[in-house]
Amino acid sequence: MREAKEAASRDPIRNLIDLMARLPGVGEKSATRMAFALLGNGKEYAYTLADGIRQLVDRIQLCSRCCNLTEEDPCSICCDPDRDPAIVCVIENVPDLLAIERTHEYRGIYHVLHGALAPLEGITPDKLRIQDLLERLEKEDIQEVILATNPTVEGDSTALYLRNVLRDFPVRVTRIASGVPMGGDLEYIDRATLSRALQGRREL
Amino acid sequence: MREAKEAASRDPIRNLIDLMARLPGVGEKSATRMAFALLGNGKEYAYTLADGIRQLVDRIQLCSRCCNLTEEDPCSICCDPDRDPAIVCVIENVPDLLAIERTHEYRGIYHVLHGALAPLEGITPDKLRIQDLLERLEKEDIQEVILATNPTVEGDSTALYLRNVLRDFPVRVTRIASGVPMGGDLEYIDRATLSRALQGRREL
Numbered sequence: 001m002r003e004a005k006e007a008a009s010r011d012p013i014r015n016l017i018d019l020m021a022r023l024p025g026v027g028e029k030s031a032t033r034m035a036f037a038l039l040g041n042g043k044e045y046a047y048t049l050a051d052g053i054r055q056l057v058d059r060i061q062l063c064s065r066c067c068n069l070t071e072e073d074p075c076s077i078c079c080d081p082d083r084d085p086a087i088v089c090v091i092e093n094v095p096d097l098l099a100i101e102r103t104h105e106y107r108g109i110y111h112v113l114h115g116a117l118a119p120l121e122g123i124t125p126d127k128l129r130i131q132d133l134l135e136r137l138e139k140e141d142i143q144e145v146i147l148a149t150n151p152t153v154e155g156d157s158t159a160l161y162l163r164n165v166l167r168d169f170p171v172r173v174t175r176i177a178s179g180v181p182m183g184g185d186l187e188y189i190d191r192a193t194l195s196r197a198l199q200g201r202r203e204l
Numbered sequence: 205m206r207e208a209k210e211a212a213s214r215d216p217i218r219n220l221i222d223l224m225a226r227l228p229g230v231g232e233k234s235a236t237r238m239a240f241a242l243l244g245n246g247k248e249y250a251y252t253l254a255d256g257i258r259q260l261v262d263r264i265q266l267c268s269r270c271c272n273l274t275e276e277d278p279c280s281i282c283c284d285p286d287r288d289p290a291i292v293c294v295i296e297n298v299p300d301l302l303a304i305e306r307t308h309e310y311r312g313i314y315h316v317l318h319g320a321l322a323p324l325e326g327i328t329p330d331k332l333r334i335q336d337l338l339e340r341l342e343k344e345d346i347q348e349v350i351l352a353t354n355p356t357v358e359g360d361s362t363a364l365y366l367r368n369v370l371r372d373f374p375v376r377v378t379r380i381a382s383g384v385p386m387g388g389d390l391e392y393i394d395r396a397t398l399s400r401a402l403q404g405r406r407e408l
Contacts, residue, residue: 011275012256012260012263012264012275013260013264013273015256015259016256016257016259016260019249020253022245022249023237023238023241023242024238024241025234025237025238026234026238030228030230032299033228033229033299034227034228034230035260036273036298036299037227037228038227038257038260039260039261039264039273040318041226043262045223045226046257046258046260046261048223049223049224049257050254050258051254052216052219052220052223053220053242053250053254053257054250054251054254055216055219055220056216056217056219056239056242056250057242057243057247057251058247059216060216069217069240069243071215071216093240095236095237114244
C-alpha cells in the first residue's frame with residue numbers, strides 16, 4: 001500500500017510508465033507509447049483494462065491438485081473425466097502446459113512446478129511445487145511421470161533432481177525427447193541439439 | 205460498459221491478453237507473457253498497475269490553451285513566466301513536445317495538434333486541434349509559429365496546410381529544418397533525406 005500512496009503524489013504519466021516498464025519485454029520507450037495510447041484511446045478502454053488486471057489476480061488461483069492456474073478449483077483438466085489420471089506430465093510453467101495442450105496429443109493430467117531449479121538465483125527445490133508432487137504420488141494412483149521441463153541447464157537439472165527423488169516411488173519416470181526439431185535443417189542446428197539428437201537415436 | 209459486462213463472463217486470462225494486445229507494440233505473445241507475469245508477481249503490483257491506469261485517464265486532461273496533456277490546466281509550460289508566449293511551436297503529439305523539451309533549446313510555448321492530416325484515414329483538418337490554434341492567434345499576441353510536424357508525408361502536408369491557413373494572420377511562419385542527422389554518414393542516408401539536405405543548403 002505504501003507504493004500506492006507514493007503513486008498518488010506523482011505525475012500519473014511518469015508513474016504509469018514506471019509501472020508498465022516492470023512488465024516482461026517492456027522498456028521505457030514502449031511503456032511511454034502505451035501510456036500515451038491509453039490517453040488517446042478514450043477512458044472506457046483504460047477502465048476495462050484496469051478492471052481486467054484486477055479480475056485476473058482476484059479470480060485466478062492455483063489448482064490445489066496440479067498447481068495449474070484456474071478460476072475453479074480443481075482446474076478443468078483435473079476435472080475432465082476423459083483424461084487419464086494415472087499419467088502426470090510435469091512442466092515448469094503454465095505456458096508450457098498450454099503448449100502441450102495445443103498438440104491435442106496428450107490425454108493425461110499435469111503438475112506445474114512454477115519454475116526450474118536455479119540454485120545461484122536462489123531457486124532451490126523448496127521454492128518449486130515439488131513437495132506437492134510427492135504428496136500426489138502418495139495419495140493418487142499414478143503410473144507414469146513424464147518430465148517435460150525445458151531442455152535447458154535449469155530444466156535438465158530439475159528433471160535429474162526429480163528423477164532421483166522419484167526413485168523411492170513405484171512409478172515409471174520418463175523424459176520428453178530432445179533433438180532436431182521437425183522441419184529443421186541439420187546444417188543450421190546448434191551443436192548441443194545435434195549431439196542430443198545423436199545420443200537419443202532410436203531403431204527404425 | 206457493455207465491454208466490461210462481457211469481460212466478467214470470460215476467462216480472466218484470455219480477457220486480459222485480448223485487452224493488452226490492443227496496446228501499441230503488444231502482440232498476442234507478449235500480452236500472454238505480461239498476463240502470466242502479473243499472476244506471478246503478487247497481487248500488490250497488479251493492483252498498483254490497475255490504479256495507475258485509472259489515475260492516468262482520470263487525472264490527465266488537455267491544457268485548454270496549448271492542448272498539451274496535463275494534470276493542472278493551464279499546463280506548466282503555458283504557466284512558466286520564463287517562456288516567451290510570442291513563439292508557438294506546433295507539434296503533432298505530446299511525445300514530440302517532450303523530445304523538443306529534452307533539447308533544452310526552446311524557450312517558447314507549444315500547440316499540440318494531436319495528429320497529422322491523413323485524409324485517406326479520415327483525419328481531416330477538423331479532427332486536429334487547428335481551430336484552437338487559429339483562435340489562439342486571434343486572442344494572443346503571437347509573433348512566430350514554428351511548424352514542427354514530422355518530416356513525413358502526413359507531417360509535411362499538415363505543415364503546408366497550416367502555412368496556407370496562416371497566411372491570413374500577421375505572423376511569421378517557419379518550418380523546422382530537414383536534412384542529414386548529426387553524426388550521420390552520407391553513404392547510409394536515404395535518398396529523400398539527402399535531397400532535402402541539398403535543397404535546404406545554406407551559406408556558410
